[in-house]
Amino acid sequence: MEHQLFQLLETTATQLEKKRIRLKRFYGLYNLTILPLNFLLQIATVVVVVGGIFFPPFWLWLILLFVVYIGLSFVPHPKESYHDYVKEDVLPQIFKEVHPNYEYHPFGINNEALSNSGFFNKSFFRNNVFIHGEDRVTGIVDNVTVDFTEVAFYRKDINWLKSFGGFILAILLFPIAILHGLFNQEDGVQPIVEFGFVRDTIKYYRGLFLYANFNKSFEGDVILIPKKLESNWDKFSDAVFGSSYSKMEIDNHTVSSNYSVYTTNAQMAYYVLSPSLINSIVQIIETEKVHPMISFRSGKMYMTIPWDRDYFSVDINEPVNGAAYFTNYIEDIKSFEKIIKHLKLDVKIWSKS
């Protein structure tokens, strides 16, 4: 480790440890006060709502509860504060020292690149609950413009257990609803019991999204979709099933048995998918035990690697023991370059100049 970097990491480690100890104390206090208060607030809300059915002025208490709720929401969560401090203040400094060509963004995603990747259909971005992007790294590796982001896709799915619980609760509340209707006939129809499914937001995909300039110039599209993902990837690009794409065979057993390859031009696809690139993809599949989605579109390469690897993970319970604490972070930073070099995207055989 270079001396200058070591000095920076040592100083940062000391500051970070001080911050961690302070926030950890507050974290304990937070768990003892704010969390129980939040729980009590929820119970009080239910009590006030149910009580208000019989005595409507009781609902005025909701204003007070709302004010308390707003007040509590302003209390920062120590774990999140620590997380944000590391990502917003510590990591940019380390990036600057380890790889000055990189720019680090704690949160965010390149939506344009994601939609250009061809992995998703037009309705994906409308239907999806939300896409979360974290640890976005942009920059240049050996003259290759790159953009890495840790992505997670969330959508709403029916929670059958909660739905069943809600159904039982609704049945229990039904007599109250009838009584309410009998005593408040002049109020008109105001249903207080509603039947329906309870939906939870679930994370259904997590991985690293990579976007880079490809080392060859080509016009057209090539998309490699893992076969096991293709069958249940209901959001897969409409375009793939359009007339302009055709399925092609790849002269490699691992790729042909695990992937469906679609292209707009077979000869161009073979030009893009050179034997050396296919070997690099096979190595990723075999060593990492993952099946990335890969596409090549108009001189760009897009890849999502589905893994649970948490880049630049932050744990408030983990002591910051000097510069060694940042070893994993530095390895994460260097791993981006390794991917580019592994795919040999830095070896350009074509130049516009």
Place this chain on the structure above:
Amino acid sequence: MKNYLDLKSFENMIQLQRTLRVMEEQINSAIRAYNSNVLVLNDKIVSISTIVLAAYLEYQPAICFEARESENSDPNVSFLFR
């Protein structure tokens, strides 16, 4: 700082190397595309679902392309420098 000559010929040489490399890759991809289609055709000719139609249309198995020894040699570009 010394003022070295800006050798344009060096750039041209790099450009030539790139062009040759691209051409080689293009030829290689065309061969792979052709051979892939040959394999698909040969498979279809003998597969149960299409064997009758293939026999009726008198389709014959094709042969994969293989470059001859002389075609595998490096291209001679010396005439470009005369």
